[in-house]
Amino acid sequence: MGIMTEAEAKTILDKVLKLSTADECTAQLTGSIEGNIRFALNNVSTSGVVSNMSSVIARNPGTG
Numbered sequence: 001m002g003i004m005t006e007a008e009a010k011t012i013l014d015k016v017l018k019l020s021t022a023d024e025c026t027a028q029l030t031g032s033i034e035g036n037i038r039f040a041l042n043n044v045s046t047s048g049v050v051s052n053m054s055s056v057i058a059r060n061p062g063t064g
Contacts, residue, residue, distance in 0.1 A: 003033060016057055024060040029053065 004012075009029050016027045031053035038046040 003031060012055075016055070020057070020059065022059040026056075026058050026060070028056045030055075 013027045013029060017025055031051070033052075034050045036046075036048050036050070037044055
Protein backbone atom coordinates (compact mmCIF):
# COMPACT_ATOMS: atom_id res chain seq x y z
CA MET A 1 0.00 0.00 0.00
CA GLY A 2 1.33 3.41 -0.88
CA ILE A 3 1.24 6.48 1.29
CA MET A 4 -2.32 7.70 1.64
CA THR A 5 -3.38 11.18 0.73
CA GLU A 6 -4.20 13.78 3.34
CA ALA A 7 -7.88 13.45 2.45
CA GLU A 8 -7.81 9.66 2.96
CA ALA A 9 -6.07 10.03 6.32
CA LYS A 10 -8.55 12.70 7.41
CA THR A 11 -11.48 10.46 6.45
CA ILE A 12 -10.11 7.60 8.58
CA LEU A 13 -9.37 9.86 11.55
CA ASP A 14 -12.81 11.49 11.37
CA LYS A 15 -14.48 8.05 11.44
CA VAL A 16 -12.36 6.98 14.42
CA LEU A 17 -13.14 10.14 16.38
CA LYS A 18 -16.88 9.79 15.71
CA LEU A 19 -16.79 6.33 17.35
CA SER A 20 -15.43 7.77 20.59
CA THR A 21 -17.84 8.42 23.45
CA ALA A 22 -15.30 10.59 25.33
CA ASP A 23 -15.67 14.36 25.56
CA GLU A 24 -12.07 14.73 24.38
CA CYS A 25 -10.13 12.30 22.23
CA THR A 26 -7.06 12.44 19.99
CA ALA A 27 -6.16 10.21 17.06
CA GLN A 28 -2.92 9.98 15.12
CA LEU A 29 -1.84 8.09 12.00
CA THR A 30 1.80 7.50 11.18
CA GLY A 31 3.41 5.57 8.38
CA SER A 32 6.56 5.01 6.41
CA ILE A 33 7.81 3.33 3.27
CA GLU A 34 11.38 2.04 3.24
CA GLY A 35 13.39 0.27 0.60
CA ASN A 36 16.39 -1.98 0.84
CA ILE A 37 18.89 -3.42 -1.61
CA ARG A 38 21.44 -6.16 -0.94
CA PHE A 39 24.49 -6.52 -3.14
CA ALA A 40 26.61 -9.61 -3.71
CA LEU A 41 29.50 -9.76 -6.16
CA ASN A 42 28.73 -6.21 -7.31
CA ASN A 43 25.20 -7.17 -8.35
CA VAL A 44 21.85 -6.67 -6.72
CA SER A 45 20.93 -9.97 -5.10
CA THR A 46 17.85 -8.96 -3.10
CA SER A 47 15.63 -5.91 -2.92
CA GLY A 48 12.44 -5.11 -1.10
CA VAL A 49 10.03 -2.51 0.11
CA VAL A 50 8.55 -2.31 3.60
CA SER A 51 5.40 -0.28 4.22
CA ASN A 52 4.21 0.41 7.77
CA MET A 53 1.19 2.20 9.14
CA SER A 54 0.01 2.58 12.72
CA SER A 55 -2.62 4.47 14.62
CA VAL A 56 -2.87 5.79 18.16
CA ILE A 57 -6.17 6.72 19.73
CA ALA A 58 -6.17 8.30 23.20
CA ARG A 59 -9.02 9.40 25.41
CA ASN A 60 -8.06 12.28 27.63
CA PRO A 61 -8.29 11.39 31.35
CA GLY A 62 -11.30 12.66 33.24
CA THR A 63 -13.52 12.99 30.21
CA GLY A 64 -16.71 11.11 29.30
